[in-house]
Amino acid sequence: MTMGTVERSARIGVMGVCLDTMSYEALSHFMGGIPGAVIFGNLDHYVGIEREIVRALDLAQTRICFIDYDRNTEEAIWMTERLRSEYPDVHSFAVSSYSEPEAIIAAMRAGCAEYLLKPVQHDRVVDGLARVEAKQKKRARSTVRGKVITFVGSKGGTGVTSLALHLALELAREGKRKCLLVDQHPALGDASLYLGTGRHQYSFYELASNADHLDEELLRGFLLHHDSGLDLLDSPESVDATHGVSPATVEHTLAFLADTYHFVIVDCPPGLTDGTRACISQSEQVAIVMTAELPSVRNTVRYIEHLSKLGYSSSSIHVVLNRHSKKGPLSDDRIEKALGREISLRVPNSYNEVIRAINTGAPISSGEKSDFGAAIHKWAYELTNSDGNDKSKALATSQSAYGMKALFSR
Known part of the structure; x- marks a missing residue:
């Protein structure tokens, strides 16, 4: 032998x-x-x-x-x-x-x-x-050390899954880079429904439960594939799904995934749970998705304050204003004054267009004449070209104690 x-x-x-x-x-x-x-x-x-x-x-x-x-x-x-x-x-x-x-x-x-x-x-x-x-x-x-981007909503219904999914799709198409979407909801996430891939019998949490045996061969058995080239780790399908995955195991699993993909987009449920904080600790960017309404603004302020107390730098936390309209109920100036910082990204209000895409299982393409698609395309372009090659469009690169790089300048 x-x-x-x-x-x-x-x-x-x-x-x-x-x-x-x-x-x-x-x-x-x-x-x-x-x-x-x-x-x-x-x-x-x-x-x-x-x-x-x-x-x-x-x-x-x-x-x-x-x-x-x-x-x-x-x-x-x-x-x-x-x-x-x-x-x-x-x-x-x-x-x-x-x-x-x-x-x-x-x-x-x-x-x-x-x-x-x-x-x-x-x-x-x-x-x-x-x-x-x-x-x-x-x-x-591994020659790949990918960027982990964690999405969390300031409250339910802010459109986190739709934004995370469309950004992941655009990144998969932009430059033909390997991209993974992680549906980190503990039960009944919607990402596979939006993509029209059908459900997987195993979820992110079952993969994380095999932390001792993680390799690319094992990972393949947990993935759903979209024809764009995007891979998906699904959420549990059961309404009463439970898991005993610790924050340390979530961190370990995401670190492995970042060694396998150029981009790992994590769709988290609202709230700064232990699992979400574990995702954030492995992320180069934290995208807090909000809408122009007082409860959402209030919660965003609290999220920023809480993450700052935990040691995350201001430059690694990014506020995404979804369903933006110049005639919205709250002006941008009023929102930014409440936040004490600038809005990092505004995504136009294309609610009907997004709902139609969800119901048909056909995500919006950047090739379509769509303000929403154009905003997502610009976001993906900035992420894939943030290595300093184009200094006129270079994004901030300050680093926190946790190693997260800022991907948007303030």
Whole structure:
């Protein structure tokens, strides 16, 4: 058998959990033969040790936790799920005497990257480490570091999904760049309906639940495809859908998607939930979509204040005034005075046109004579040409402590 090799320059951190004496001694011996590998110990219980593991492995480039599944299978599964959810960069290896398919499937579903039978074999351990390293290196080599743009409405009904969807479509067409739309609604999102693609049996949340196994091959099984070239990660279809995906897992999943696509457009529900804040933390731009009505203006002010308190720079937060009309109920000057800042983008009021596009499943094209389409086209053009090549149209590039770049000048 051709055996995988572990990169000699890597620093691999290993922690055991409830391993029997023979397995731990074998593992210690194996790690001693791998340059840069360090085994930090063998914890004697399953519950409440996740942070202890992460602290011990903090400086390791590759972090592995070998978990004995024989002593208490239920607690081992629970701990694996916790690690996957809260610390997706820690890779769990199950160690067990049981070779039944049901036992293996249960461990892999919980989030284990490998399933090792006792007595632990050197070749299997090294091969497993090599697979984890190869996956990490593949991500690091990615030539794509895409822009994540998160949309959130100041209230329900501001047209967030329509704007996110049309911008994503235009980006997919503009310059033939890879673009993904993420419907991040926890249940019954509308993006697939607007696109006319039909629903997918799996959603963004099922993908995120597989954080330990994320790669492009896995991703393909979760995608819907539009004939424009746009890919879509759907929302759950069930009205009572629930998920146990942590903010850390959402961040990890979006970081993976940004390594795969040039643009990742995230359509979030209203409100600054933990999930939405996780999306924002990975974003270069946060688009707060509002309309010219007092509740929307009030909420936008609160969103800006809240995000500023969390450390997001003013230049990374952008106000999009949807359904704009010069004869609207609130003037632009009045809105900007209330916001304490300029409106970043005005999208003309084309309500009937947009509703017709939604009902027919035929999104508005920039090729049509449409003020709405022209505004979206301009937005996409600015995003795809914001690398400084055209200085007369260059957009602001200030950066916050979270690494988000501004894509619109004030």
